[in-house]
Amino acid sequence: MINLSSKLPKISNSIFSVMSALADEYQAINLSQGFPNFAVDAALIELVNAEMKNGNNQYAPMPGIFSLRKSLSTKISNLHQAYYSPDTEITITAGGTQAIFTAIAAIIQPNDEAVIFEPAYDCYAPTIKAFGGLVKSYEMQPPFYDIDWDMIKKLITVNTKLIVINSPHNPTGKILKQEDIDQLIKITKNTDIVIISDEVYEHIIFDNEKHLSLAQFPELKERTFITASFGKLFHATGWKVGYCAAPEFLMTEFRKIHQFQIFSVNTPIQFAFNEYLKNPETYLELAAFYQKKRDFFASLLKQTRFTLLPCKGSYFQNVSYENISDEKDVELAMRLVKEHKVASIPNSSFYTKNSDYKTLRFCFAKEEETLEKAASFLSKV
Numbered sequence: 001m002i003n004l005s006s007k008l009p010k011i012s013n014s015i016f017s018v019m020s021a022l023a024d025e026y027q028a029i030n031l032s033q034g035f036p037n038f039a040v041d042a043a044l045i046e047l048v049n050a051e052m053k054n055g056n057n058q059y060a061p062m063p064g065i066f067s068l069r070k071s072l073s074t075k076i077s078n079l080h081q082a083y084y085s086p087d088t089e090i091t092i093t094a095g096g097t098q099a100i101f102t103a104i105a106a107i108i109q110p111n112d113e114a115v116i117f118e119p120a121y122d123c124y125a126p127t128i129k130a131f132g133g134l135v136k137s138y139e140m141q142p143p144f145y146d147i148d149w150d151m152i153k154k155l156i157t158v159n160t161k162l163i164v165i166n167s168p169h170n171p172t173g174k175i176l177k178q179e180d181i182d183q184l185i186k187i188t189k190n191t192d193i194v195i196i197s198d199e200v201y202e203h204i205i206f207d208n209e210k211h212l213s214l215a216q217f218p219e220l221k222e223r224t225f226i227t228a229s230f231g232k233l234f235h236a237t238g239w240k241v242g243y244c245a246a247p248e249f250l251m252t253e254f255r256k257i258h259q260f261q262i263f264s265v266n267t268p269i270q271f272a273f274n275e276y277l278k279n280p281e282t283y284l285e286l287a288a289f290y291q292k293k294r295d296f297f298a299s300l301l302k303q304t305r306f307t308l309l310p311c312k313g314s315y316f317q318n319v320s321y322e323n324i325s326d327e328k329d330v331e332l333a334m335r336l337v338k339e340h341k342v343a344s345i346p347n348s349s350f351y352t353k354n355s356d357y358k359t360l361r362f363c364f365a366k367e368e369e370t371l372e373k374a375a376s377f378l379s380k381v
Contacts, residue, residue: 007129007130008126008129008130011126014122015032015122015345015346015349016032016033016122016345019032019033019333019337019343019344019345020032020033020343022334022337022338022343023337023343026337026338026341027341028336028337028340028341028342028343029341029342029343029370029373029374029377030343031342031343031344031362031363031364031366031374032333032343032344032345032361032362032363033345033363034170034232034237034315034316034363034365035237035238035363035365036235036237036315036365036366037365037366037367037370038235038365038366038367039235040234040235040236041234041235041276041282043276044234044236044272044276047271047272047275047276048268048269048272050272051267051268051269051271051272052268054271056267056268056271057267057268058267059263059264059267060092060264060265060266060267060270061264062255062258062259062263062264063090063091063092063255063258064090064091064092064243064264064265064270065092065267065270065271065274066086066087067271067274068092068270068271068273068274068277069086069087069090069091069092069243070086071274071277071278072084072086072090072243072245072277073085073086073089073090075277075280076213076215076226076245078280079213080213080215080216081216082213082215082216082221084215084245084246085248088248088251088252089245089246089247089248089251090243090244090245090251091243091244091251091254091255091258092241092242092243092265092270093227093241093242093243093244093258093262093265094240094241094242094262094265094266095229095231095240095241095242096198096200096227096228096229096231096232096242097123097242098240098242098261098262099225099227099228099242099243099244100121100123100124100127100164100196100198100227101123101127101261102244102254102257102258102261102262103196103225103227103244103246103250103254104124104127104128104131104133104162104196105127105131105257105261106250106253106254106256106257107161107162107194107253108128108131108132108133108161108162109131109132109133109161110131110132110133111132111133111134111159112132112133112134112159112160112161112162113133113134113135113136113157113159113160113161113162114128114133114134114135114136114160114161114162114163114164115136115137115138115152115155115156115160115162115163115164116128116135116136116137116138116163116164117137117138117140117147117164117165117166117169118137118138118139118140118350118351118352118355119140119171119172119347119350119351120137120164120166120350120351121166121170121171121198121350122349122350124164125137125352128162133161133162134159135352136155136160137351137352137353138151138152138155139351139353139355140172140174141357142172142309142318142320142357142359143309143310143320144174144310145169145172145174147180147183149180149183149187152183152187153187156187156191156193160191160193161192161193161194162193162194162195162196163184163187163188163193163194163195163196164195164196164198165184165195165196165197165198165214166197166198166199167197167198167199167211167212167313168201168202168204168205168211168312168313168314169313169314170198170200170201170314170316171314171316171318171345171347171350171361172309172316172318173309173310173311173312173313173314173316173317173318174310174312174313175205175209175211175212175312175313176212177212178212181212181214181217181220184214184220185217185219185220188219188220188223189219193223194223194224194225194250195214195220195223195224195225196224196225196227197213197214197215197220197224197225197226197227198227199211199213199214199226199227199228200227200228200229200232200242201232201313201314201315202228203233203283203284203286203287204232204286204287204290204313204314204315205287205312205313206287206290206291206294206311206312206313207291207312209312209313211313213226214226215245221247222247223247223250224246224247224250225244225245225246225250225254226244226245226246227242227243227244228242228243228244228245229241229242230242230243230273233282233283233286234273234276234282234283235365239266239269240266241265241266241269241270241273290315290364290365293315293364293365293366293368293371294311294315294317294364296364296368296371297317297362297364297371297375298311298317300371300372300375301317301319301375301378303375303379304375304378304379304381305321305323305324305381306319306320306321306324306360306378306381307319307320307321307322307323309359315363315364315365316361316362316363316364317361317362317364318347318359318360318361318362319359319360319362320357320358320359321358321359321360321381322358324381325358328346328348328356329346329347329348329356329357329358329359329360330346330348330349332346332360333345333346333360336360336378336381340377340378340380340381341377342362342374342377342378344360344361344362345360345361345362346360347359347360347361362374
C-alpha cells in the first residue's frame with residue numbers, strides 16, 4: 001500500500017457536490033448550487049456555433065485571444081476608469097475559480113498568511129492551504145455581516161501576504177461600501193500585501209447601489225488581482241470561462257502558473273464573447289433582471305416561516321430559520337431535501353470552524369415557475 005501524505009487531509013467533497021447529488025437523488029428543486037435554470041441567449045449560442053463553423057477550434061493564445069482582452073480592457077476602463085493593458089495585464093481563464101486558484105498559487109508560499117472573510121466561497125481556504133499558506137479567518141455574522149476593521153488590523157502580521165475580498169459577496173449578498181474600501185487602503189498601505197478581489201457578481205447588484213471595483217482605487221489596483229466570470233455574466237456557468245486583470249508584475253507571475261495549469265481556454269467561445277460584449281446592454285441590464293427575481297422570490301418567502309436576510313447583490317437569498325427549528329443547519333438542509341424537496345446550502349459550510357448561525361442560502365437564478373414551486377414546498381416547513 002502506498003503511503004500518501006494528503007495536502008488537504010480534512011477536505012472532502014464540496015457542499016455544492018453533496019447537496020446537488022442529494023437533490024438529484026430525491027428529485028428535489030435545486031436551489032443550492034449557483035447556476036441559472038433558464039436558457040442562454042440564443043444569439044450568443046449562434047455566435048459560438050458560427051465561430052466553430054468558421055474554424056476557430058484550435059488552441060487560443062495562452063493569455064486568451066487578443067480581441068477579447070482588448071474588449072475587456074475597454075469595458076473595465078469605461079466602467080471603472082481604470083486601464084489594464086490587454087497585452088500584459090489581462091488573462092482569459094477557465095472560469096472565475098481557476099483565476100482565483102492561479103492567483104493564490106502565484107503568490108502564496110509556505111507559511112505565508114492569508115486573511116479571508118467568512119462565510120467564504122469554499123475554494124479560498126483549501127487553495128491557500130494546498131500551497132502551504134496559513135488561513136486567518138474573520139467571521140462575519142448575520143444579519144448584516146458587517147466588518148470590524150479594527151479586528152482585521154489585529155489579524156495582520158509581518159507574514160501576511162494576501163487578503164481575499166469578495167463583493168458582491170457569496171454567500172451573503174453583502175456589498176463593500178466606501179468606508180470598507182478606505183479601511184482596506186489604510187491597512188495595506190506601505191506593505192507587500194497582495195489582494196484578490198473576487199468580483200464575479202459585479203453586475204448583479206441591487207437597489208441602485210454601485211459596485212466598487214478595487215480597480216478604480218489606484219492604491220488598491222497596484223496590488224490586486226481582479227477575478228471575474230463570463231458564466232455568471234451570461235448565464236453560462238457550464239462553459240467555464242472567466243478572466244483575471246492585474247498589474248503587469250502580478251500578471252507575469254499569474255501567467256507562469258496559468259500556462260502549465262490550463263495553457264489556453266475554449267477558443268470559439270472566446271471569439272463569441274468578444275462579439276457579444278459589443279452590446280453593453282447584455283451586462284448592464286443584469287442588475288434589473290436579477291433584482292426582479294430577488295424581489296419575486298422574497299415576496300414568496302415572506303409567506304413562509306423563514307426570516308429574510310438582506311441581499312444587496314449576487315443571486316443568493318439567505319434566510320434565518322431560528323424561529324423554526326433548533327437543528328444544525330446541515331441537518332435542516334438535508335431534511336428540506338428529503339421531506340420538502342428543496343435543496344439549499346447550509347452556511348456553516350462556508351466557515352472554517354463550521355460556525356452555525358441557523359441560516360441557509362437559496363439561489364434565485366431560476367425561472368419564476370421554479371421559484372414558485374420551491375416556495376410552496378417551503379411554506380409547509
